[in-house]
Amino acid sequence: MNRRQFLKNSVALAGAAAAASLAAPAGEDIRTGIIGTGNRGGHLWRSLVNLDGVKMVAACDLKADRLDKALSVASRDNPTGYSDYRKLLERKDIDAVFIATPCDLHVEMAIAALQAGKHVYCEKPRGITPESIARLLKVARSSKTVLQVGQQMRYGPQLRETIAKIHEGVAGKIIMVKAQRHAGNDLDHDGPSADWFFDAKRSGDVIVEMAVHNLDVCNWAINCRPERAAGFGGVGMWVNEPPGRTSMDGYTLSYEYVNGVKMSFTQVFFHPRGLPGNGQYFYVYGTKGAVDVSGARFYPMGRGEPQVLSTAQRLGGEPQLQAFYDCIRNGAKPVANVNIAAVAALTVACRQGHAQQ
Ligand SMILES: NC(=O)c1ccc[n+]([C@@H]2O[C@H](COP(=O)([O-])OP(=O)(O)OC[C@H]3O[C@@H](n4cnc5c(N)ncnc54)[C@H](O)[C@@H]3O)[C@@H](O)[C@H]2O)c1
Structure with missing residues (x-):
């Protein structure tokens, strides 16, 4: 980048x-x-x-x-x-x-x-x-x-409570975040949004169009913004489907935040439904244990019992x-x-190729 x-x-x-x-x-x-x-x-x-x-x-x-x-x-x-x-x-x-x-x-x-x-x-x-x-x-x-x-x-009651607990230090000092957005299929190639969605110049690519939500949650949980990033991606499964497609179907990214936290994120559209680990998650690792942000649970280091961080509705x-x-x-x-959204958009959009378009 x-x-x-x-x-x-x-x-x-x-x-x-x-x-x-x-x-x-x-x-x-x-x-x-x-x-x-x-x-x-x-x-x-x-x-x-x-x-x-x-x-x-x-x-x-x-x-x-x-x-x-x-x-x-x-x-x-x-x-x-x-x-x-x-x-x-x-x-x-x-x-x-x-x-x-x-x-x-x-x-x-x-x-x-x-x-x-x-x-x-x-x-x-x-x-x-x-x-x-x-x-x-x-x-x-x-x-x-x-x-x-x-x-x-940003308005989801469960996310708000869970991330507030992370900021209060439930997991200690945050060291690393691992997050993903994995789907078992591509978006509808003939659907009503297909006229722009698969064109990276119009959508910003899937990282911008979709993962801006996920990476914003990571920025929010880490309470900081990324300073450096590197990543690789492309079209591996849905080559030229739909015809002329320029958006990726899979990529992997690493970030380093200004406060030193490291983050790893992947998005794919070819995660078989039967393979464990499908869907979206955010794991925040700290010095006292890790938080499963989507599950609103804290897992302490060692043998301690998981702790529920929020019983509120996820999005509500x-x-x-x-x-x-x-x-x-x-x-x-x-x-x-606009500040939060601009940092989120820069987190996903600031790739050299896009910056020059
Ligand atoms: N916040 C969310 O969770 C969420 C979810 C889905 C989509 N989105 C965002 O919403 C936006 C739209 O996505 P979508 O899935 O509804 O796409 P869509 O293709 O279903 O809808 C876009 C609509 O805009 C219309 N349009 C295009 N150019 C126009 C113009 N110049 N003047 C007036 N209308 C015009 C199209 O005809 C179409 O009906 C995207 O930016 C997408 O990222 C957000």
Whole structure:
């Protein structure tokens, strides 16, 4: 990786993102629109119907069938449909905008929405190149509206309790983290997202599009940011499937954090379901023992019994959505703020090849 560029960008994060300060008037509905009503956008949009004080007034998508579906989900509020997101952003009566388009469009759309004075909930990743991440940070820094990023794992009750215990020192001083995201199959080659997902220039590759969640949890647990990284990956199983594919189907990475913690991460799409060790996990090794973060358990060194660190729900619905509206109403800075999301995006996106694109 290009370490100098990584450090330069990380330093730029330090002063970033002023706290949001444009609180919405109490008691008024927050008039909301959405750009991108596909798989993720459709899910977020359906969840918003259940929130009090939210009026769903506009939706935008290039695909008519997806747009129609979104408009019917929110028929209670009689939303207007758009195919050009700039037309949606021109509306002065829209307070908040969700962005759930392919990854390469996030920065351009989030900047346009912030500059139009909207509160913004933008899906992860924060950007797919160090240059675009820095560009959005600059705009977010001078913006008075809320910018929350779709790193919803930061809101999961069980993860929050477990990682708080790690920070309190349950495992002693953290030495090493081992994490993975292993699947038994590839994503659907003919599915609705196949038009961008397998194109690394659009998705940022699977490490950016998917593993940004996992590597953000590692950053959070380690309570630091990586300083150096090295890795290898490619396409081993799904060669040219779908045709023209440029995204990897497997890679392995090593990181060294500023505080000295070492981390190893792998993601594969060819882990047979019958082979033990499928799925996602995060093991945090410390001087007193190790924490299985997904299992919320601490395993002491020696023969001691495992200790349950949290009995809360792992993700607990969509608490990040209510939190977004709470920030709009009380002017607070989101948990999944632009700084956290930028460090996560730089953790995954700062590869020399991508930095030069
Ligand atoms: N936070 C999470 O857990 C999570 C989960 C899944 C996806 N995502 C993220 O959400 C984003 C969307 O992923 P998806 O799975 O919903 O993909 P998708 O392909 O199902 O949906 C994207 C939608 O954006 C629309 N679109 C593309 N260009 C547009 C434009 N210029 N104007 C308006 N609409 C446009 C497409 O027509 C499509 O309907 C990605 O960034 C992905 O990483 C986040």
